[in-house]
Amino acid sequence: MAEAARTLAMGQDEATGTRATVDAPFGQALRTLGATRPDIVGLTADLGKYTDILPFRDAYPDRFFNVGMAEQNLVAIAAGLAQTGYTPFATTYGVFASRRAYDYVAIAVAHARQNVKIVAGLPGLTTGYGGTHQAIEDLALMRMTPGLVVIDPCDATDIAAATIAAAEYDGPVYMRLLRGKVPVVLDPVTHRFEIGKAHQLRTGADVGIIATGFMTERALDAATALAARGIHAGVLHVPTIKPFDADAVAAFAASVDRVVTAENHVVRGGLASLVAETLFNAGIVRPLARIGLPDRFIECGAVPTLQKRYAITTADIIAAAEGRPMA
Structure with a gap:
């Protein structure tokens, strides 16, 4: 056809x-x-x-x-x-x-x-x-x-x-x-993808950004901008949602003061939920801000406009990392 x-x-x-x-x-x-x-x-x-x-x-x-x-x-x-x-x-x-x-x-x-x-x-x-x-x-x-x-x-x-x-x-x-x-965000020479494994792409103890999908690129850009403001942000890339690398997520979260999750998905049921489950199971208590889509159907429109409206941009990750209220 x-x-x-x-x-x-x-x-x-x-x-x-x-x-x-x-x-x-x-x-x-x-x-x-x-x-x-x-x-x-x-x-x-x-x-x-x-x-x-x-x-x-x-x-x-x-x-x-x-x-x-x-x-x-x-x-x-x-x-x-x-x-x-x-x-x-x-x-x-x-x-x-x-x-x-x-x-x-x-x-x-x-x-x-x-x-x-x-x-x-x-x-x-x-x-x-x-x-x-x-x-x-x-x-x-x-x-x-x-x-x-x-x-x-x-x-x-x-x-x-x-x-x-x-x-x-x-x-x-x-x-x-x-x-x-x-x-091309990850180095094709050095990066190794393995099913079920997360990758820490950047270290920083002030805030840890756990991201998946194209939000990892935005997380890295946010970390660079935050460093210029004196905030040291680590970035953990989680390309496999299942099986989920709970050990890496728990260790990463334990190493930072607060956690931000970033996903191109509703915040219920995806990466944010998995991270919250992981922290609960590990007994790790950290402030957790969730960047993702709301629990609703999204209207038609220009993609950049919609991504800004629903707060999944680099600027939104920066705001969450700084502890500012999200739209």
């Missing part, structure tokens, strides 16, 4: 600053994997161009399947391919994977423990097309699914490495996707 002409809902380049970028890091990584892994197949639900899987399709057209606008069928076919020995990477938007196809993800993939990799575009507030396209609760839904690995990478380096890790992992994976020209 031919894909529709591009609209603004179909994924903007994620680059917003001055960092170097990589075009389609997921598709490039999958294409590279495909050269030595004939078991890898690609699928999409009429969103190949907008989930960056086309580099794989172009290299291996006989191993690529566009099932049309049928996300339940997408997941079911992927599960069937996995049952016969293939390693399918199935791409769609996060809202469609986590809402329309959730039962199929839970039963056909996770319950059956099929080796399916679901790659989900437009995470959180990265599109202005409102509640129908903004996957603001997908991490909460997916982390509650037994046996499902959940990944929220922060940049091009993370995406490429997480794609490789997902392919090597024997089991179901749900990975959020930043698409288009994705910033």
Whole structure:
């Protein structure tokens, strides 16, 4: 099935600053994997161009399947391919994977423990097309699914490495996707992605910022700005929501005076909830400020305007770290 002409809902380049970028890091990584892994197949639900899987399709057209606008069928076919020995990477938007196809993800993939990799575009507030396209609760839904690995990478380096890790992992994976020209935040030479492991990117004892997804880039920028104001902020990047690196989070929180969480997701059920659970279980008491989206559907509008309105910008992280009231 031919894909529709591009609209603004179909994924903007994620680059917003001055960092170097990589075009389609997921598709490039999958294409590279495909050269030595004939078991890898690609699928999409009429969103190949907008989930960056086309580099794989172009290299291996006989191993690529566009099932049309049928996300339940997408997941079911992927599960069937996995049952016969293939390693399918199935791409769609996060809202469609986590809402329309959730039962199929839970039963056909996770319950059956099929080796399916679901790659989900437009995470959180990265599109202005409102509640129908903004996957603001997908991490909460997916982390509650037994046996499902959940990944929220922060940049091009993370995406490429997480794609490789997902392919090597024997089991179901749900990975959020930043698409288009994705910033390079983490050093591709030294950074090592490992499922279930957090990474401390910056030290500082005054405040600790625990971030996931593209909010890690903003956390690092906030830490730099805070240092100029005499506030020493540590940054812990948590790319894997499940399994969650509770030990690293507890140790990090214990080393700082107060904690800020930052996520491109509703603050209930995602990273903030996991951090709060971790601190409670470890008996660690720290002031905790949560940067994330409210428990409501977000309206349509320009993405920068919406991100500012709902307080998930670098400035909002700075304000929380300084202890100022958040909007």
